[in-house]
Amino acid sequence: MSKQKYLGEFEQTVMLALLKSGNRAYGAMIRSVLLTTIERDVAIGALYSTMDRLEKKGLVYSELGEPTAARGGRAKRFFHVTTEGEQALARSLDAMKKMWDGVELNTNTVSFKD
Numbered sequence: 001m002s003k004q005k006y007l008g009e010f011e012q013t014v015m016l017a018l019l020k021s022g023n024r025a026y027g028a029m030i031r032s033v034l035l036t037t038i039e040r041d042v043a044i045g046a047l048y049s050t051m052d053r054l055e056k057k058g059l060v061y062s063e064l065g066e067p068t069a070a071r072g073g074r075a076k077r078f079f080h081v082t083t084e085g086e087q088a089l090a091r092s093l094d095a096m097k098k099m100w101d102g103v104e105l106n107t108n109t110v111s112f113k114d
Helices: 009-020 027-038 044-056 083-100
Strands: 060-064 077-081
Touching: 009 027, 009 044, 009 077, 009 083, 027 044, 044 060, 077 083
Parallel strands: none
Antiparallel strands: 060 077
16 A cells, blocks of 8 residues: 555645645635635634644644734744645646546536636
8 A cells, every 4th residue: 555645635725725825825814715716614723723734744834924913922824835745736636637537427417617
């Protein structure tokens, strides 16, 4: 069995939202990207739990910014995707492409927004 790290669907969407945010994003920014891009409203606690799990896997890392008065003296926690994280995303994309190859959906029961 392979020792490569595979990503779940939510992990993939969170990491992609992080990359779309410029790879130096914080929780509220990532949450906003998920809401505006795929209309998925995510609890901030669920987002941070996922980011912590991804960090333990070595797929993202975080750093604290400078404390600001606007945040009551608290610092933002910025996230970055690691090289290993980018590789895991590429493997996930490749796996999904292979799984979708040859699959046809009944368009009478499935609708897509443009």
